[in-house]
Amino acid sequence: MFQRILxxxxxxxxxRVLRACRELGIxxxxxxxxxxxxxxxxxxxxxxxxxxxxxxxDSYLRIDRLIAAAELSGAQAIHPGYxxxxxxxxxxxxxxxxxxxxxxxxxxxxxxxxxxxxxxxxMDFAASRKANELYAxxxxxxxxxxxxxxxxxxxxxxxxxxxRNDFVWAMENRDRILGEWQKRxxxx
Numbered sequence: 001m002f003q004r005i006l007x008x009x010x011x012x013x014x015x016r017v018l019r020a021c022r023e024l025g026i027x028x029x030x031x032x033x034x035x036x037x038x039x040x041x042x043x044x045x046x047x048x049x050x051x052x053x054x055x056x057x058d059s060y061l062r063i064d065r066l067i068a069a070a071e072l073s074g075a076q077a078i079h080p081g082y083x084x085x086x087x088x089x090x091x092x093x094x095x096x097x098x099x100x101x102x103x104x105x106x107x108x109x110x111x112x113x114x115x116x117x118x119x120x121x122x123m124d125f126a127a128s129r130k131a132n133e134l135y136a137x138x139x140x141x142x143x144x145x146x147x148x149x150x151x152x153x154x155x156x157x158x159x160x161x162x163x164r165n166d167f168v169w170a171m172e173n174r175d176r177i178l179g180e181w182q183k184r185x186x187x188x
Contacts, residue, residue, distance in 0.1 A: 002026055002077045005103070006070040007045070009081030010060060014041040017079050029073040031066060033059035047073050060084050063091050070100050077101035087114065 004027040007017045014030055018041060021028040030045040035054035042048045049069045052059030059065070061084060070078055078095055080086035080103070089107035096102065105113070 002075075002101070004029060004046075004073065004075045006031065006066070006073060006075035006078045007041075007081065008060070008066050008078050009084055009086075010036055011039065011041065013081035013083070015044070017081060018044055029069070029075050031060070031069050049073060056084070063088075063094055066091075067094060067098050067100065070095075071098065075100065077103050079103040089114070 001024070005017075005021055006029040007014050007021075008031060009017070010032065018028050018030070027046040028044075029047040029049065030041055031049050031051045032039060032042045033052055033054050033056070034050065036042060037050070049072065051065040051069055052062060063085065066078065066085070069075075078100055080088075080091070085091040086104055087110055089110040092102040092104065092107045092110060096107075104110075
């Protein structure tokens with residue numbers, strides 16, 4: 001767990017992260033622009049650091065100033081909230097290079113999901129692989145009453161829905177499935 005987190009956002013987003021920090025017993029450091037100097041989130045934080053003028057490009061979007069604020073305050077992690085730099089792979093990488101944890105997805109995931117077409121292709125690939133893996137696992141279960149293996153090579157959207165539905169079914173029928181597996185493998 002972290003002792004201190006820098007919140008690299010403003011307004012309601014910063015307030016939500018502040019509340020979560022307080023509930024977890026984590027010290028909060030907020031950054032603010034000159035325009036936000038009197039904002040409620042600035043007063044509620046354990047520490048507040050001004051990072052620039054009113055314009056976002058001169059404050060909240062300045063990666064160098066956010067990293068410097070984290071180092072100055074002794075924050076072990078940066079929570080980007082959403083918007084601003086939360087989807088910036090370069091920011092996540094620079095946090096890591098400066099031994100600061102980026103509370104969010106890794107840079108590779110940010111890059112992969114940053115392009116709608118690349119993200120869709122990645123999800124199609126993952127869903128089709130998962131559907132085929134599920135098929136291979138379900139075949140031995142076909143003797144259990146009420147269980148049928150899923151058809152192979154469903155389109156990604158159907159496969160993703162099928163995976164979710166199959167997971168729900170498996171959790172609801174866990175005891176019956178485990179019992180059947182134990183019977184089958186105990187004989188071998």
